[in-house]
Amino acid sequence: LKLGKIDADTIVFHSSFRYLKNTFNEPSEVVAMLCGGFDTVMMPAFCWLSNAAPPLDDRPSDNGCDYGFYSNFDETPKPFLVETAGIEPSMGTVAKAFLDLKGVYRSNHAWHSWAAYGKRAEEFTANDDWNVANIPLKRAANAGAWVVLAGVDLRSCTALHIAEELAGGEPFVRWAWDRDGVKRRVAASGCGKGFQRLWPHLSHLFVDSEIGGCGIIAAPLEKLILEAAEVIKKMPDITICSTECIRCQNMLKRRGGVVDGWML
Numbered sequence: 001l002k003l004g005k006i007d008a009d010t011i012v013f014h015s016s017f018r019y020l021k022n023t024f025n026e027p028s029e030v031v032a033m034l035c036g037g038f039d040t041v042m043m044p045a046f047c048w049l050s051n052a053a054p055p056l057d058d059r060p061s062d063n064g065c066d067y068g069f070y071s072n073f074d075e076t077p078k079p080f081l082v083e084t085a086g087i088e089p090s091m092g093t094v095a096k097a098f099l100d101l102k103g104v105y106r107s108n109h110a111w112h113s114w115a116a117y118g119k120r121a122e123e124f125t126a127n128d129d130w131n132v133a134n135i136p137l138k139r140a141a142n143a144g145a146w147v148v149l150a151g152v153d154l155r156s157c158t159a160l161h162i163a164e165e166l167a168g169g170e171p172f173v174r175w176a177w178d179r180d181g182v183k184r185r186v187a188a189s190g191c192g193k194g195f196q197r198l199w200p201h202l203s204h205l206f207v208d209s210e211i212g213g214c215g216i217i218a219a220p221l222e223k224l225i226l227e228a229a230e231v232i233k234k235m236p237d238i239t240i241c242s243t244e245c246i247r248c249q250n251m252l253k254r255r256g257g258v259v260d261g262w263m264l
């Protein structure tokens with residue numbers, strides 16, 4: 001299988017099965033087709049079940065975090081065990097089926113875990129670091145991967161958080177329970193709800209393709225990240241979803257931008 005003009009050995013796949021189910025009966029059929037067609041396939045396996053309340057003595061300011069949210073948070077340790085951890089339902093049922101695939105590798109990160117299958121899966125997912133966000137995705141981008149969006153838009157494109165980092169927006173700090181029940185810092189990306197506003201600036205990088213007759217779009221990851229970073233540098237407020245969003249407002253501050261009049 002070669003999906004149209006996608007010139008890659010590795011793909012990163014973001015999808016909505018609601019969109020793909022016109023063609024596929026089960027999410028596992030999508031997974032089988034992708035894994036049969038590409039050397040390496042990667043999908044997000046984010047999981048927030050080990051989320052812990054920020055320690056009272058470690059609460060950085062401008063951290064995109066409403067600390068008040070945690071005032072009555074359950075303090076029972078919920079250790080992140082990569083071998084049994086669940087997946088956030090918003091990743092979609094295809095990502096869930098992919099994670100359940102025999103032989104899939106998963107990176108050890110209590111917030112931004114990634115699942116990968118195939119030739120370079122082990123390499124991409126090895127030695128993840130809780131203090132960094134999306135290392136496996138960065139490795140895939142460096143290796144020439146393409147990102148495929150099936151029934152989802154740029155809001156689901158995690159790679160744009162890497163662009164955000166390149167534009168000066170360091171990830172936020174959150175906390176999670178580790179294997180030993182110890183509360184540890186974990187790097188967490190900002191809000192992606194405004195990412196579709198980048199579309200007019202990035203659409204030229206995408207090609208139309210199809211999977212089983214369903215239209216999809218795809219772009220070379222590294223190029224996408226580098227160009228998005230340049231756009232964000234020029235227009236720091238372009239991805240801001242609203243003036244009410246603390247994550248977006250704090251991220252804007254990290255980028256050295258100010259809230260422009262358009263959203264007020």
Ligand SMILES: [Zn+2]
Pocket residue numbers: 191192193194240241242245247248
């Ligand atoms: Zn936001």
